[in-house]
Amino acid sequence: MRPAGRSELDSLYFTYPHFDAPAPDAPRTDPAPVVIVGAGPVGMTAALELARHGQRCVLIDAKDTFNDGSRAICIARASYHILDRVGAIAPFLEKSLPWTMGRSFYRGRQVLEFSMPDSPNDKYRPMYNIEQQYIEQYLWDAIAREPLIETRWQTRLEAIEAGAGGAVLTLADPHGRYDLPARWVLAADGARSTVRQMLGLRLRGRNFEGRYVIADVRMQHDYPTIRRALFDPACRPGGTVLIHRQPDDIWRIDYQLRDGESEAEAISEENVRASVTAVLEDIGHSGPWDLEWWSIYSANTLALDDYRHGPVVFIGDSAHIVPIFGVRGLNNGMADAQNIGWKLALVLSGQAGEGLLDSYTPERRGATLDVFANASKSARFMTPPSFGWSLMRDAALSLALHHPWAGELANPRQMAPYTYDQSPITAPDAGGPGGPKPGAMMSDVALGDGFLSDQMGPWFTLLWIGEAPALTHPLLKVVALPAEGTVARAWGAAPGSAWLIRPDLHVAGRWAKAEPAAILAFLDALLERRA
Amino acid sequence: MTDTETLYEALAGHLDTLGQDAAPLFLAKVALAMGHALGDTGRALAILDDCAQDLGAQPDPAQ
Structure with missing residues (x-):
């Protein structure tokens, strides 16, 4: 939704293109x-x-x-x-705007600063x-x-x-x-x-009780790209507010609706403006701002x-x-x-x-x-569903004012890609050579002239520590990595170790003493699976 | 050895000072902090189960 007088596509910073339908005489029905x-x-x-x-x-x-x-x-x-x-x-x-850090506040005081895993090895x-x-x-x-x-x-x-x-x-x-x-x-x-x-x-599944309004405002606001979570802030007692910086001086403000607060009223322009004003006062922004766009969602x-x-x-x-x-x-x-x-x-x-x-x-x-398992934990913290969850959430936040271990309960821990270790096309791990495990997304490694991920072929890639065997397959690129090289050190891998990397950079299998014939047989079995 | 009587008196004193409204939050903080200090999740959970007895909500016998 946008302020009165502006259409749904009338943005303060983005010009929406218009796309024509296919021409009247364009072919349409070829399979x-x-x-x-x-x-x-x-x-x-x-x-x-x-x-x-x-x-x-x-x-x-x-x-x-x-x-x-x-x-x-x-x-x-x-x-x-x-x-x-x-x-x-x-x-x-x-x-x-890249970011690595989040801060959580309870009643105006910082209780947690978390960093997401990042290193020079990450592209x-x-x-x-x-x-x-x-x-x-x-x-x-x-x-x-x-x-x-x-x-x-x-x-x-x-x-x-x-x-x-x-x-x-x-x-x-x-x-x-x-x-x-x-x-x-x-x-x-x-x-x-x-x-x-x-x-x-x-x-199928379930709905959580929490409902949030998300509102974008444009303003000159001096704060780095750090996700802020405000628990029980003065601007929204008992509720939770999230603040994100976006490009073009746009700031995202998410705030939780109170129990019994009507959605229809909450998304009226007047109420969105009042809520945003209160949040901005809370974070010390006194300059002008423009309302850009808003919407509502619930945590399902x-x-x-x-x-x-x-x-x-x-x-x-x-x-x-x-x-x-x-x-x-x-x-x-x-x-x-x-x-x-x-x-x-x-x-x-x-x-x-x-x-x-x-x-x-x-x-x-x-x-x-x-994601459901993790998000349910997050949602229970952001929008506690009952008396018990609510009391314990507040207890954790109150303790976190002085005890960092309690603040960790507010850490969203949301960032790791999923590991396909149970997948029918992932090789069982027979005590691997170190490095990324079967099913996991390959961890990247900085090399002299780029990153390991840049070395991947379009389909499958076999990473081999030491002198690679002559091994050919139409879908396979073989990358030999030096025995004393950066990757071997980073993954603690001995010569003869190998990882088969899929086109999506997940590990299909890893072998400590790799046999070329066994790897090719595994790849063929993966490809030749019949329905 | 924990001097239970001293703990008992200190809790009563804090609860009187804080009043009924703040009491649940205070006790929840105490439970989390003491559990953390104990450094033994299994024992902490057993204490929780123990303390939940005789307070009205009976455990489901089918469980």
Whole structure:
């Protein structure tokens, strides 16, 4: 929502583009290998990941521009690696604000300062703040350069029929209605997914009581890019307030609604202005400010039981809705997109069996359930659901004024990528050589002229300590690392140690005394999985 | 050895000074801080279970 007199797309700092529908005479009905429903950041990431691996797709969206408002603003390190892999990272680094630190306050006094893991070995910082419009703009700029992606704006899904060998989508644009056959469909159409509803699938899980208003203001405010959490502040007794800095002098203020406070009243412009004024007074901002945009959300943990329904695969919010404290909504959505992207590309090109896709739900739903567990902890702290949780939260915060160990209870611990150690395509760990474990995202290492992650091939990469054996596979790049080198030291690994790294930088397997034939057999088994 | 009587008197004194409204928060802080000082989660949890007895809400016999 925006202040009276300004339309939903009338931003103080961003000019929304207008996208035309496909021309009246443009071909529309040629069967597509993949149709992606929803050109938000998750759908666009999936399209770029498919294109990176040489696969065509049709990307459709009902709107004629990007999503309104800044929405998801915290992009995690793992997502920057995804953006790097799809060739879209440069403008993100230019625009976004990196951060590593958070501070929590209780009744105006600081009780916790936490730092997220970061080191010179990391190519990217743990977190970056950037408004979602820019995320969509920069992804779109990469898509516009990519001939393998055909985007159809102003194209609405009216019906979908899914069978064993594919789906037929009935689409409508200003020039008419038509059927588009697709071998695969990626549903990236968000929390209110039309695809999900049309297939009669339901999210399951629970709602937390906490409801938050998020408001963006533009102001000259002198504070570094550090996430601030205000517990029980003077401006909102009993409630919690979060403050984030964004580019363009935009500040995000999230504040919790009181029990019994009506949503309709809370989101009136007058009440949003009054609430923001109180928060700004609390943090000592006395200068002028402009109200840019606001919205409301509640802390839910909801997910589909299965992220795949025949030829239809759900990615992002269509598959799972998580509380935003964990900053895992968009970040997990992008990981979904990358995960299904490389697997589907292998299946489409005939280089892997369809059984490879069976690993998508356990890996990505597993990540969602992990977020639920962490987010539930965060939510209980941010918005205690009952007398007991509320009393103990206040006790911890009150103790934290003098005791750092109690402040740790307020640490959101939200940042680690999920480990696919239970995945059907991860090798069991037979007492590894050190370094990243099977299923984990590969830890990066600074090398003289860049980072280890820069050495990865487009598909699988075998990192080998010492002189690598002659080993060839069409999907494998072998990288030999010196026995006394930086990586061997960082991971404490002896010559003959090896790690097989997937296209998404997760470790497929590791071996202390690697046998080339066994590694090739493992890779072939991973690829040849039959449905 | 803990001088239980001294502890008992000190708690009563703090509770009288703080009053009924602040008492739950005070006791919750005490429990967390003492549990932390004890350095033994298992013992701390057993003490919690022990202290929860005889206060009205009966444990479910099916559990």
